[in-house]
Amino acid sequence: MESGRTEIAKIWIVDANVVTALGKDLTDTWEGVVNGVSAIREISRFPVEGYYARMAACIEGLATSQDRSMIAALVEQLFANMQPVPPDTALITATTKMGIDNLEKLKRGQPARVPDILLSSLPELISQKLGLRTTGINISASCASSTIAIARGAGLIASGRADAVLICCADVVTEFTFSGFSALKVVSASPCRPFDRARSGLTLGDGAAALVLMSEERALREARDCVAVxxxxxxxxxxxxxxxxxxxxxxxxxxxxxxxxxxxxxxxxxxxxxxxxxxxxxxxxxxxxxxxxxxxxxxxxxxxxxxxxxxxxxxxxxxxxxxxxxxxxxxxxxxxxxxxxxxxxxxxxxxxxxxxxxxxxxxxxxxxxxxxxxxxxxxxxxx
Amino acid sequence: MIAAITGVGWVSTETMGSGRRHQVLQSKDGELPKIVSRMVFGEVSPRFGRLDEYSKLGLAAIAFALKDAKQDQLNEKRTAGIIVSSIYGCLATDMEYFEQVIANGGNLASPNLFALTLPNIFLGEAAIRFGLTGPGFAVNGAEPGGTEGLKLALESMFLDENPMMIVGTSDPGCPPLFPYHVEMAAGALFFVLEKHPPDASLSYGGLDMTLRGDVLFNGVEIQSLASLFQGCLPHLIR
Known part of the structure; x- marks a missing residue:
C-alpha cells in the first residue's frame, strides 16, 4: 500500500436503518424526531424506586427471550426492514456494553446465555444472522463508538481493503448503565433538554443502527441507491x-x-x-x-x-x-x-x-x- | 513501508518491561504481577492506584513501549492514537461493579468503578499522561492473534490520519467464576508505530500491509502480535 490521499474512493451509504424507542425503522424514528415527539417515559424494565432519576427512552417488548440479551431482539428488528447485505461485506460493529443485561441475569442467578456478555459477540451474532463471510470486529469507544466505527469503515473502503462495509451498532438501557450514570450524577430527573439553559443531564435510550457503506464504483455497478455520501x-x-x-x-x-x-x-x-x-x-x-x-x-x-x-x-x-x-x-x-x-x-x-x-x-x-x-x-x- | 516499530512494551507472567530494558519476574503460579505505579513510572501515582487490573496492565505496557521509543516525556501534546484489542477487557470490573449494585442498591454504586467499566477508558488515562491526542478505542473480534487492531492502525497511518499509533493487546484473562473460557494468554503487549521516526536507530523494522489485509514485518507476513514480538525481539523467545 502506498501512503497518501490520492485516488481515494468515494463512499456511499447505500442502505440505512435504525430502531429506537420512537419506532421500528428509520422512517418512524425520523417522523417522530421531525415532529418533536419524545419517547422518554418512566422506566418499567427494572426497579427505579431507589434512584433520583427514573426516566429513559426504552423500546417496549425487547425482553423476548429468557436467556438471550435484549440486543439479540434489537438486532432482529433492525434487519427486518433492510435489503439483503452481500455476503462479502466487511463488518464493523459498535457497542459499549453489548449483553450486559445477561451479566445482570447471571449475577442474579437467572438463565443467561453467557457468550452474549462479551463485546465480540455482537459481530458474531450479526455475521451469523446475515451469512457474512467475515466474523467482523467490534469497536468500543464510549459514546463515540459507532462514529468511530463509521470512520474505520470508511477507512477500509478508502484504503482499498474493502468495497462494502456493514456498520452495525446497538446498546440498551439496563440497570447496570442506569445506575452508573446515576452515580455519576449526570442523569436528568426529567426528559433531557439539550442546549437549554435549564438542562440538568442526560436521558438514556435503547437504540440500534445499521449502515451499509460502499465504494461509489461498486454501488453504481450494483445500481444501489445513495442514501448519502x-x-x-x-x-x-x-x-x-x-x-x-x-x-x-x-x-x-x-x-x-x-x-x-x-x-x-x-x-x-x-x-x-x-x-x-x-x-x-x-x-x-x-x-x-x-x-x-x-x-x-x-x-x-x-x-x-x-x-x-x-x-x-x-x-x-x-x-x-x-x-x-x-x-x-x-x-x-x-x-x-x-x-x-x-x-x-x-x-x-x-x-x-x-x-x-x-x-x-x-x-x-x-x-x-x-x-x-x-x-x-x-x-x-x-x- | 507504512510505519516503523520504534517501541515494544509488555507485561506477561514471566517478564515485564520494554524491548531495550526489561526484567524477569518471579511468577507465582503463572499469575500476572500486581503492578504498582513505581514499577512503571518510578514514582507513586494515586491515579494509577485507582485503576482496575485491566487498565493497569494495559497502561503499564503502553508506558513501557513509549519509553522504549523515547516518546514517554510529555513536552507537548502530539497526534498519536491508541488501539487495544481484548477478549475479556474490563469484564472483571463489570462483575465487581454490578455486585456492588446488587449489594448496596444502584444509588450507592461507585461512580469511579463505573467509569472503569468501559474498555477504552484506560486509553484516555494514557492520553492524559503522555499527551496523546489521536483517537483511542478498543477492538474486540473473533479473529485470534490481535492483528485486527494492528491493521486498523496501519490503515489510519496509510490514510495520513495519524503519524504515530500505539497498538496492542491487554487482557487480564477470564475473571474468576465467569463461566465462559476463551483460550488465550493473559498479559499486555504494545507496539509504538511511527511513520517518520525521528531516530531511525530505534527502529525494530518496518510494517506494511497488502490490500488483502496481510500484515508484513520486514517483508514477512505475520499472523499475530506474538509473532510480531518474535520478529522484533527474536533473542527473547525461548
Missing part, C-alpha cells in the same frame, strides 16, 4: 480528563477539522450540525464552544435528537448519521426536543422548530468518556 471523518482525544470534556473544545475542533480536511470542504460548506447534545452541563457547553471556534459568528443550524430517543450511548453516532442522511434528503433540520431557553451560544442555532436545510452537507459529532471525539461529514447523495 460519507465525505470525511475525524477523531481525536482531549487528553484532558477521563469523564469530563475539555471545556475549550479543542479535541472536538480537531476531529471536525480532520473531517473537513478529508472531505476537501470548508466550514462554510456545512449547512447543519447534528450535535452530540446530551443535555449535560459540560458536554453542551463544550460543543457550543467548539462549534463557535469552527464556524465563527455564523449562525449554523444545530440540533440534537436525544430529547426524542434518549442517549443511546454506543449506538448514538450510527443512529444520528442515519437521521442526518434523512435530514439531507428531506432538506429539513429537525427541532431539538426539550429545548426552550437557549444556553449562551445556542441562540439562533438551536431551535424547537423545524428549519429548512438549505445546503448539501451536514456535520455529525459525538464525544465520550475517555476524552474521545469523532466527526463525520455527510453530503446529500446524487439524485
Amino acid at each position: 460519507v465525505r470525511g471523518w475525524g477523531a481525536s482525544n482531549d487528553a484532558f480528563h477521563i469523564t469530563s470534556p475539555d471545556p475549550d473544545g479543542s479535541g472536538l475542533v480537531s476531529a471536525i477539522e480532520q473531517a473537513l480536511s478529508r472531505s476537501a470542504l470548508n466550514e462554510s460548506d456545512i449547512s447543519a450540525v447534528s450535535a452530540h447534545g446530551t443535555g449535560t452541563l459540560y458536554n453542551d457547553l463544550m460543543e457550543l464552544t467548539a462549534f463557535r471556534r469552527v464556524f465563527g459568528g455564523r449562525r449554523i443550524p444545530i440540533y440534537s435528537a436525544k430529547g426524542n430517543i434518549g442517549h443511546t450511548t454506543g449506538a448514538a453516532g450510527g443512529i444520528e448519521v442515519a437521521l442526518a442522511a434523512k435530514a439531507l434528503a428531506e432538506r429539513t433540520v429537525p427541532p431539538t426536543a426539550g429545548f426552550k431557553d437557549p444556553e449562551q451560544g445556542a441562540e439562533g442555532c438551536v431551535s424547537a422548530s423545524v428549519v429548512s436545510l438549505t445546503g448539501d452537507v451536514c456535520l455529525t459529532t459525538n464525544s465520550g468518556f475517555g476524552g474521545i471525539n469523532a466527526a463525520i461529514v455527510l453530503e446529500r447523495g446524487p439524485a
Whole structure:
C-alpha cells in the first residue's frame, strides 16, 4: 500500500436503518424526531424506586427471550426492514456494553446465555444472522463508538481493503448503565433538554443502527441507491480528563477539522450540525464552544435528537448519521426536543422548530468518556 | 513501508518491561504481577492506584513501549492514537461493579468503578499522561492473534490520519467464576508505530500491509502480535 490521499474512493451509504424507542425503522424514528415527539417515559424494565432519576427512552417488548440479551431482539428488528447485505461485506460493529443485561441475569442467578456478555459477540451474532463471510470486529469507544466505527469503515473502503462495509451498532438501557450514570450524577430527573439553559443531564435510550457503506464504483455497478455520501471523518482525544470534556473544545475542533480536511470542504460548506447534545452541563457547553471556534459568528443550524430517543450511548453516532442522511434528503433540520431557553451560544442555532436545510452537507459529532471525539461529514447523495 | 516499530512494551507472567530494558519476574503460579505505579513510572501515582487490573496492565505496557521509543516525556501534546484489542477487557470490573449494585442498591454504586467499566477508558488515562491526542478505542473480534487492531492502525497511518499509533493487546484473562473460557494468554503487549521516526536507530523494522489485509514485518507476513514480538525481539523467545 502506498501512503497518501490520492485516488481515494468515494463512499456511499447505500442502505440505512435504525430502531429506537420512537419506532421500528428509520422512517418512524425520523417522523417522530421531525415532529418533536419524545419517547422518554418512566422506566418499567427494572426497579427505579431507589434512584433520583427514573426516566429513559426504552423500546417496549425487547425482553423476548429468557436467556438471550435484549440486543439479540434489537438486532432482529433492525434487519427486518433492510435489503439483503452481500455476503462479502466487511463488518464493523459498535457497542459499549453489548449483553450486559445477561451479566445482570447471571449475577442474579437467572438463565443467561453467557457468550452474549462479551463485546465480540455482537459481530458474531450479526455475521451469523446475515451469512457474512467475515466474523467482523467490534469497536468500543464510549459514546463515540459507532462514529468511530463509521470512520474505520470508511477507512477500509478508502484504503482499498474493502468495497462494502456493514456498520452495525446497538446498546440498551439496563440497570447496570442506569445506575452508573446515576452515580455519576449526570442523569436528568426529567426528559433531557439539550442546549437549554435549564438542562440538568442526560436521558438514556435503547437504540440500534445499521449502515451499509460502499465504494461509489461498486454501488453504481450494483445500481444501489445513495442514501448519502460519507465525505470525511475525524477523531481525536482531549487528553484532558477521563469523564469530563475539555471545556475549550479543542479535541472536538480537531476531529471536525480532520473531517473537513478529508472531505476537501470548508466550514462554510456545512449547512447543519447534528450535535452530540446530551443535555449535560459540560458536554453542551463544550460543543457550543467548539462549534463557535469552527464556524465563527455564523449562525449554523444545530440540533440534537436525544430529547426524542434518549442517549443511546454506543449506538448514538450510527443512529444520528442515519437521521442526518434523512435530514439531507428531506432538506429539513429537525427541532431539538426539550429545548426552550437557549444556553449562551445556542441562540439562533438551536431551535424547537423545524428549519429548512438549505445546503448539501451536514456535520455529525459525538464525544465520550475517555476524552474521545469523532466527526463525520455527510453530503446529500446524487439524485 | 507504512510505519516503523520504534517501541515494544509488555507485561506477561514471566517478564515485564520494554524491548531495550526489561526484567524477569518471579511468577507465582503463572499469575500476572500486581503492578504498582513505581514499577512503571518510578514514582507513586494515586491515579494509577485507582485503576482496575485491566487498565493497569494495559497502561503499564503502553508506558513501557513509549519509553522504549523515547516518546514517554510529555513536552507537548502530539497526534498519536491508541488501539487495544481484548477478549475479556474490563469484564472483571463489570462483575465487581454490578455486585456492588446488587449489594448496596444502584444509588450507592461507585461512580469511579463505573467509569472503569468501559474498555477504552484506560486509553484516555494514557492520553492524559503522555499527551496523546489521536483517537483511542478498543477492538474486540473473533479473529485470534490481535492483528485486527494492528491493521486498523496501519490503515489510519496509510490514510495520513495519524503519524504515530500505539497498538496492542491487554487482557487480564477470564475473571474468576465467569463461566465462559476463551483460550488465550493473559498479559499486555504494545507496539509504538511511527511513520517518520525521528531516530531511525530505534527502529525494530518496518510494517506494511497488502490490500488483502496481510500484515508484513520486514517483508514477512505475520499472523499475530506474538509473532510480531518474535520478529522484533527474536533473542527473547525461548
